[in-house]
Amino acid sequence: MLNQFLFKKIDNSQLIIFRVFYGLLVSAECYGAIATGWVRRTLIEPKFTFSFIGFEWLQPIPGNGMYIYFAIMGTLGLLIALGYKYRFSAFAFAFMWTGVYLMQKTSYNNHYYLLMLLAFIMAFLPAGRSLSLDTKLNPKFSSNTMYNWVRWVIILQLFIVYTYASIAKLYGDWLDFSIIEILMKSKKDYxxxxxxxxxxxIHKIVAVFGILFDLLIVPALLWKPTRKIAFAFSIFFHLFNSVVFQIGIFPYLSLAFTVFFFEPQTIRNIFLKEKTITIDNETTLPKNASLLVGALSIYFLVQLALPLRHHTFKDDVLWTEEGHRMSWRMMLRSRTGNITFKVLNKETGKGSYINLDEYLTKKQKRKVACYPDFIWQFAQHLKEEYRKKGEDIQVFVSGRVKVNDNNYHQFIDPNVDLASVPWKHFSHNEWIRPSQKE
Incomplete structure (x- = not known):
């Protein structure tokens, strides 16, 4: 039964058209990152970047190398859209984007994580089999069909993203609209x-609509009677996000996903101007069917588990941030803080306070002031910097953090030498002070 569903042959027009949109949009994202100064501010101006812990070796290319890096990614996006050397172009982009994602988190965005996942998914899918230069050069490669699992991989990934995003909003500061008010304050001059x-x-509408849209949009697009209404709501929702929150290509990428919900013939009529194609409805199992089903099962089990991992940590994720990333917890909190770093020479006992302006950009300072992994990484960076000068130091931190509209509270245990403690990936870091429930 499952095999008949997954390996049924269907029209591939949805995937083909999405490939074109996807390639053009990622190209715009990469070239736009250069044009708007994002690459300069995020990867060139900083003296070092806060990578994901464990990937400290992954640092930006010196000089103007990151401009070239992003230009290559933008060109790969165009090749994906054109369907030229598709498999190579898609994998090359996926690995290069993953490199950018892991080498910096000062400008972390859930959408960057989604694009990383999507890039690898698209690289494995047969999206170059039609409307591509590859098929022009090699017509034997052309096909108008794909397996049904291809479409449902995209749909299931979207369902996980939207559903967890909706569930995460069911907490006090969203339901009393206070976080919406905070987010909108920065838009006052629009x-x-x-x-x-x-x-x-407006705050009430945004809060309620945000929960309901995320929860219902995928089912509503799947059900034919509500599909057109859901699509209209999608246009409004994503254009609103684009204008108000200015999050790059991602509202438009989200709209591009909707091609997977419309009938293939509708997609052909709109974009390809082709007649109805004939599809053999027989289910033909590929040789690697069991391996494929197993791999997809593992992938989606991981995707289901990651957003829940914060429940395995002590204390509230809104306070500790442990388990926040890669969990589709979008626009849920605003953090501010103040912090001081004191280094103490182990041999002489002499101590001094660190001037953060000598090490960090303004945006990095804001992150270091209130995010525990940034604080720990900066302590490790100071330890290494002083080691190069022949000094063995301890690093003590004093800081207060405010989450959303709550009061400031002590965030870091000032008696712990952060230069000497390891980072715990899978359990609570005890030097983070307990949250003060309000």
């Missing part, structure tokens, strides 16, 4: 809509 976004009734 042309025409700035003052409107400060209205309480």
């Amino acid at each position: 042309f025409l809509i700035g003052e409107l976004l400060q209205q309480e009734w």
Whole structure:
């Protein structure tokens, strides 16, 4: 039964058209990162970057190398859209984007993580089998069909993203609209809509609509009677996010995903202007069917488990941040803090305070002030910097953090030498002070 569902042959027009949108959008993202100064601010100006812990060796290419890096990724996006050397172009982009994702988290965004997952998914899918230069050069490679599992891999990934995003919003600061108010304060100066976004009734609409949209959009797009209405809501929702939150290509990538929910013939009529194609409905199992099903099962079990891992840590994830990333916890909190780093020479006992301006950009300082992994990594960086000067030091931190509209509270145990403690990936770091419930 499962094999008949997964390995049924279907029209591949949805995948083909999505490939074109995907390639163009990632190309725009990469070239845009250069044009808007994102590459310069995030990867060139900083003296070092805060990579994911364990990937400290993964640092930006010196000089103007990251401009070239992003230009190559942008070109790979165009090759993906054109379907030229598709498999190579898609895998090359996936690995290069993953490198960017892991080498810096100062500008972390859940959408960057989604794009990393999508890049590898697309690299494995047969998206170059039609409307591509590959099939022009080698017509034997052409096909108008794909297995049904290809479509459902995309749909299931989206369902996981949206559902966890909706569930995560079911907490106090979202339900009383206070986090919406905080998020909208920074939009006060927006042309025409700035003052409107400060209205309480707008905050209520955004909060309720955000929960319901994330929870219902995938089922509503799958069900034919509600599909067109859901698509109209999608256009409004994603354009609103694009204008208000300015999150790059991702609202448009989300709209591109909707091609997987419409009938293939509808997609052909709109984009390909082709007649109905004939598909053999017989289920033909590929030789690696069992391996494929096993691999997909493991992948989606991981995707289901990762957003739940914060429940295995002590204390509240909104306070500790442990288990926050890769969990589709989007726009849920605002963090501010103040912090001081004191280094103490083990041999002489002489201590001094660190001037963060000598080491960090403004954005990095904001992160170091209130995120525990940034704090720990900076302590390790100081330890290494002083080691190069022949000094063995301890690093003590004093800091207070405010989450959303709560009060400031002591965040780090000031008596712990952060230069000497390991980072715990799978359990609570005890030097993070307990949250103060309010």
